[in-house]
Amino acid sequence: MQVFEIPQTIDESEEVVRVLLSPIHIHKSNEIKPYAFQPPANSEDISVNRLSYTSLDICKKLGLIMHNDRNSFWGLGIVSVKNINQVGFDVKYSPIQNHPQYADNLAHADIKIGYIKQEGEPLPIDIILKIKELIKLTQLEKDPNPTLEIWNH
Numbered sequence: 001m002q003v004f005e006i007p008q009t010i011d012e013s014e015e016v017v018r019v020l021l022s023p024i025h026i027h028k029s030n031e032i033k034p035y036a037f038q039p040p041a042n043s044e045d046i047s048v049n050r051l052s053y054t055s056l057d058i059c060k061k062l063g064l065i066m067h068n069d070r071n072s073f074w075g076l077g078i079v080s081v082k083n084i085n086q087v088g089f090d091v092k093y094s095p096i097q098n099h100p101q102y103a104d105n106l107a108h109a110d111i112k113i114g115y116i117k118q119e120g121e122p123l124p125i126d127i128i129l130k131i132k133e134l135i136k137l138t139q140l141e142k143d144p145n146p147t148l149e150i151w152n153h
Contacts, residue, residue, distance in 0.1 A: 006053045006106055008093045012082040016048035016091060016109060017056070018138070019063040022074035032077060032138060037111070037131045041119035045110035048091070051078065054107035056151035060143065062105070075142040083137040087130045089113050 018036065020026055025036035039045050049059055056076065063073040081091050090112045096105040115127050122128075145152045 006050070006093070006095070010050065010081055010091050010093055010109060012080070012085060014081045014091075015051040015078050016081060016084070016111070017051050017054070017059045018046070018048050018077040018079070019059060019066060020074045020077050020140075021063065021066060021071035024071045026074050030140070030142060032135045032140065034128060034131045034135065036077065037134055038123060039113060039117050041117055044113050044116045045094070046113065048109050048111055049105070050093075050107045050109050054105075056141075058107070060151045061149065064149065073143065073146045075140065075146070077138040077140055079134065079138040084111055084134065087133045087137070089130065089134065 020032065020036055025033055027033055037046055049062070059076055060073065063076075067073045084091055091109050092112055094108055094110045096108045098104070113123075113127055113130070115124060117123055123131075143151065
């Protein structure tokens with residue numbers, strides 16, 4: 001097994017992957033909802049994975065872990081760090097280690113929106129507009145077999 005060190009600095013040429021669940025992240029028309037790129041309350045971080053240091057299979061497995069009675073794994077959104085920076089957001093390396101549900105995820109990173117979302121409050125309109133622009137730049141990959149354990153696309 002090849003072991004490599006993941007650089008902490010994220011290059012603009014890298015792509016990141018956002019796991020997408022339906023219906024929370026996806027409209028019935030198979031378009032991304034702005035909510036898909038909103039951080040949880042009291043955070044500015046949107047969880048993604050660095051595609052150069054993971055695989056679509058691993059990203060799908062993470063999505064299947066997030067699957068629940070209300071939301072099912074739908075597919076993946078892939079976007080370049082250059083495009084994320086272009087809309088005014090940043091990406092920071094944030095590996096996950098010793099997480100009880102997800103195990104180690106050394107390819108994990110966060111899109112930083114530059115604003116901490118307050119519980120029960122909408123994001124400011126300028127942030128929402130940036131998220132909508134980011135959605136336009138995101139490549140959607142719908143999984144044709146969302147219940148299989150591997151990415152089969």
